Amino acid sequence: MAKAVKFDRTGGPEVLEVREVEVGEPGTGELRIRVDAIGLNRAELMFREGSYFYQPVFPSGLGYEAAGVVEAVGPGVTGFAVGDPVGVVPSFLQTDYGTYGDHVLVPASARVPRPAGVSAESAAAVWMAYLTAYGALVEDGHTRPGDHVLITAASSSVGLAAIQTANHIGAIPVATTRTADKKQRLLDAGAAHVVVTDEEDLPARLKEITGGTGVRTAFDPVAGPGVETIALGIAPGGRLIVYGTLDPRTTPLPNARSYPALSTRTYTLFEVTSDPERLARAVAFVNAGLSTGSFTPVVDRTFDLEDVSEAHRYMESNAQVGKIVVTVRH
Template identity: 75%
Template sequence: MARQVQFDRTGGPEVLSLREVEAGTPGAGEALIRVDAIGLNRAEVMYREGGYFYDPVFPSTLGYEAAGVLEAVGEGVGGLTVGESVGVVPAFLQSEYGTYGDHVLVPASAVVPLPAGTDPVKAAGVWMAYLTAYGALAESGQVRPGDHVLITAASSSVGLAAIQVAHHIGAVPIATTRGAGKKQALVDAGATHVVVTDEEDLPVRVKEITGGEGVRLAFDPIAGPGVETIAQGIAPGGSLVVYGALDPRPTPLPNAHSFPALSTSTYTLFEITTDPERLRRGIAFVRAGLSSGSFDPVIDRTFDLTEIVEAHHYMESNVQVGKIVVTVTHGNEAE
């Protein structure tokens, strides 16, 4: 038997419950993971609430990321060794697979071998954040050494990863935060400049930082009407990449009569993780950054799997800086 988090209706964190279920046997193309740590993501909150881009199928599990040990593989799976440390990459629908449990089945194509001895808490905070930042900043080829990059809502795990990815490329990260309370944490995390948007005029401050030119790329998870303000700080010919929808209001296309010419696009991690060749490049990029020390996931706080409701409440509080990770205690560890 396995313990897995499931829910039967959309709603707040209280709809989540930890249940005993059959662990299952991996089918063709699947892998069974003994989970040691789970990385939480805003996408899972939206999915639980019924506001994600696809709907739950009840009873539904959830979760995109995990780190643990490979326990079994199904037919046709190669390149993986039972007993090795692995991570799980977001490359599937939560309505079909999930990582919130002590033993979970996932597609083998979403399993990445990790070096022996890898800290599972750190490993659980890698793939969603760094592959998301990699796709927009590096895979696209839009960001080059010396470019300025604007990273909004930068205290999130993706925002902090984007700061590190920008440095890895040789670009200059400008981070934003609404209140001054997180400013020092962003400086400590490597932001070259931090703009507190409740106190400073974002376009004016960006132009001051960039010598009047503006940023080459703005990387934004918020969307909504605020993109018009962001656009005013983008250099002519630059790019606005929207990768989230934290603001549910309609997102306008910046008016060509008001702003210099720029390209606007939406972006999701699945553009990388569902394309085997792009995923291979992304994994190689992230591994190189981890090996060199350029990438170091920022872990804000950990919870136990039995505290999953509290963990989701904490994520919704928006006080965290970095990744929230849920750890899993197995029976033999508790004895």
């Protein structure tokens, strides 16, 4: 029997339970993976709460991201063999698959080779964060070397990956944090500038930093009415990219009467992970950054699988800088 995290109703971290389950053999196009580490993501908290863009089907598992070793290969799967170290990227619905367990089935299309020399804990912190940053800042070429990039909620794993990605392509990352507690850590993580939004006027600081023009790209997971403040700090012809809904309130569309001419778009990681060609480019980009040392996943804290509820509580506290990882003992 394997262990898996399940829940029977939406709610707080207390609804999560570690249960014994029968995993079985992988079907066509699937792999069974012995999981060594699991990367936690805000999407999983929202899924557990019932506030994600689709609802769980009970009893439900959860989890988008993991690192481990191939344990069994299903029919039709090529390119991977038993014993291969792999990572799991988010390219499926949590109602179909989940990574919170010690042995899990995943679609073969969701696995990528684990880079040599990268530990399971670090590998579990890579793919959601860096693929999200790649798809928004690199894939379409809008953000150029020398451009200022605003990264809000920058102490998250995606925010830190975006800082490193901006530096990797020669752009200038400008990070935000609500309080000054995390300012120095963001500077140490590579941010060229940090704006403390509880103490500073964001549009004014962005104009000051950029010599009056504003940033070319803003990368925001919060959404809600705050996008209007962000828009005031974007340069004419710039872009506002909203990739999350941490603020559940309606997100207004900045209009030309009040703001510089700019383009706005929503973005989701699935744009990359559901397209094999885009995913291949993204994996090559991220692996290049890992191999050269430009990308260094930041793991804030690890928890044992049995303490998964506590790991969710810690993420809800917003105290972390970087990734929260759950480790699995075999």
